[in-house]
Amino acid sequence: MKQIHKEAICQNEDKKRFEWNIEGHTAFIEYILNTQNEISLTHTEVPKELGGKGIASKLTKAVLDYIKTENWVVYPTCSFIESFIAKNEEYQILLKKE
Numbered sequence: 001m002k003q004i005h006k007e008a009i010c011q012n013e014d015k016k017r018f019e020w021n022i023e024g025h026t027a028f029i030e031y032i033l034n035t036q037n038e039i040s041l042t043h044t045e046v047p048k049e050l051g052g053k054g055i056a057s058k059l060t061k062a063v064l065d066y067i068k069t070e071n072w073v074v075y076p077t078c079s080f081i082e083s084f085i086a087k088n089e090e091y092q093i094l095l096k097k098e
Contacts, residue, residue: 009062018063020055027055029063029081038096039067040075060084064091 009020017028027050030043041063046055060081067074074094076082085091 009059011066018059018066020059020062022050022055025049027059029059029078034075037071038073038075040077041081042077044078044080056080057084061088064094067094 008022009018011017012019012028015028015030016032017030019026019028025047027046028044029041030045032040032042034040044056044060046059061084064074064085068091072094073096074085074091075096076085085095
């Protein structure tokens with residue numbers, strides 16, 4: 001696993017997801033690498049024990065920041081990530097142009 005953020009957020013290439021292990025639980029964003037520089041973010045999951053702490057938003061921000069440094073294009077199919085990008089203009093430049 002490759003750590004992508006100071007908060008111990010890692011890219012688990014075997015499971016094809018970005019993971020954040022916190023308080024004994026794992027929050028994650030699943031992905032599909034469509035091409036060498038295009039990634040689909042397909043699902044976000046936060047265990048109920050971590051709910052209401054902003055974990056999904058923090059994880060999404062860290063993943064999108066990493067994607068930006070890798071010069072990847074994002075195709076969000078997860079409704080949470082679509083909504084997050086819509087509310088945060090700085091990430092809209094990452095969106096795949098149709």
